Amino acid sequence: MKKIILILLFVSLNTLLAQEYKLGRGYEFYNQDNLSLNIGAHADMNYHTVDDEQSVQLGQAGAMVFGEYNSKFRFLAEIGSDDIFTYSFMHSSKSTDLQLMRLYGEYLYSDALEIKIGQFLTPIGIWNRAYIPVLRWSSFTPYVAQGFFPKIIAGASLNGSLTDERSVSYSIFYHVDGEHDTNQNNIRAKEFLGGEVRYHFSPLAKIAIPFGRFRSDSSKEICVFYGANLIIPFDKNELSSEFLYKDGEWTNQMGITDKWQDTAWYVQYVQHIYKNSYLSVRYGEVERLRSNSGIKWNDVNNVFGYIYRPKTAFSVKLEYRHRKRDGLNPINTDESLLSFSVLF
């Protein structure tokens, strides 16, 4: 009898809810007995030119299923790829198989302690936590979110919000080993331990300190990194920045050890200009120094963009990037990118 009353209560509650689909919110296909199941997807398509080379790409795309049980358990599974298909006008085209991007479960013990187990995005920084183009003001990923730490981890994390106002939050994680990495990961790492502490000025504005240590699976490097990042939206504009410093120790096959230091940062500003139109400008720099060999290079990135965003879940971006690297393997390139990205 009690069960029938509960079912009737949930059926009546469901009729009160607005079940209409909204772009960027997925679709809830089941909601009964404290269990909700949803599906969603995201996609990005772009036309890219680097100097004289042109390509059309179906880039980052994925489909996900996620759900919640009794407000205590959450899960998410996503299959996708960072580069599904690229058609190059000068070289051969290539396609990538779909991969399991994320698969995890979460137990919400309290607001101060949420336990996550599985394969998920490394909870560090601004870019990496929601790296798909539709959620970012630029489709050019900065080096800070590309080459500093493994962007996906397979292991466990503890997350939570502290203080009565929930103004401080944290994440601590441990990544098991490189064998669990998918091909999508940028760095195959072992024993990756790290975290981030954040101070929230408001729910939308924060400053954070990330840190971590890992062993690179391929080169046996031991890397330690730390830094800072901030995001401050005001009116319809936004200022964001990320900085990371990493030092490592590398031993070659002859047993000779070399040390190196990487520093990378960017500052990005987005200005609302009219209705659904925005302008973005980003300056970024990467510097690498090898202590023993004295090898040094410096990579400077400038990005200028126009963004048309009629809805937050759909955007068209027209961007230009100039990249210049001095020192070892010098680069001097001009790139332009027209991208369409959507969150279903």
Next chain:
Amino acid sequence: MKISLLLLFAFTLWADSWSVVYISKNIKLSKNDIKSIYFKTMKQKDGHKIVALNLYSSNPARIAFLHKVLNSDLDAWDKYYDELYFRGIKSPLVLKSEESMIEFLYKVDGAVGYIPSKKVDVNFTELMRFEI
């Protein structure tokens, strides 16, 4: 001057007053908790679940609530919840009408919503008021 004062007086009479309310035997919320609840950094209080409720985005009360209570706007709200949705976290429940909101508030312990102030009865705990 007199006309301006008259218009201001007329506007004050005309403006609808709404209240942010909840009904619960288990939890005690304060005005300072509203932002944390609606941006889902506060999902529980004293071990009990909290459910944030919203009206449709075109509803004037929803727009006023976003601006005056959460100090935000629809664009920033959508951008915030797009990111959470990508992490598998859903935005607050959207209800069809203020009647549905009142019905839900009565049925679910720990649900928080906003209703016309004239409909607040002794069962509700009022956290704050705002005008639309």
